[in-house]
Amino acid sequence: MSPRAAWRLEATGFGPVYDYVAGKADWLAADLPFEGTAQLAGMFTRRGVATTGERAPVAEALRLLAAQGFGPVLVLNQAGVVMGAAYRDPLAAAPGEAEVGTVMRPGVSTVRPSEDAAALAHRMGHAQVTRVVVTRADGTLIGLFFAADMNS
């Protein structure tokens, strides 16, 4: 639709005319500010959640988990991309000096912040999932979405 609009404006003498081709979907998925009535997952996402690296010792991840009060601890690479998630039981069962990467769950499911929050919470309820990792399209972490936060 926007290419047609751009061409029409060019044809009527406007210039220069630019087309943001990836559009609103790209903008919202990047967790950028918007105006409007939408209730998106990003608005309810817990930010600043506990993170660590794959080479970090398990004992450190357990300390982070205890301080945060909820899990998991998200495992990021140097670019901030989510590589996995470390959960309490596997961490507690591993030696404290073991690397988090050896016990993390790789390939966790993620959603974009542009998802409709109520629809996402509904889907999570059906799947009996209480929280989900929210990332940008490039895989970088935004935070954790808890379905229960929709009601609080």
Add this chain to the structure above:
Amino acid sequence: MPVGEPLRGGGRAGIGVIMPTGIGRDELRELTGQGAQLVEVLPAGDYDWAHLPGAVNHPLKELDARTGQLDRSRPVIVYCHDWY
């Protein structure tokens, strides 16, 4: 394709036609910072649901009738929902 890389050629097409230029997020922010007008061309309901900060709504079907509301001296950026 990296974000911000022009998605198709812009400028003069060789037959006296000026082509619109595809841009990404980074160029959009740079251009709006320089005074470009941001226009969402989706229907009003989509605009009300969510739009980029500072964007005005001129749905494609009404665009011809509304061009008088745009400043011809400033660049224009149009967008819709996604690629299509």
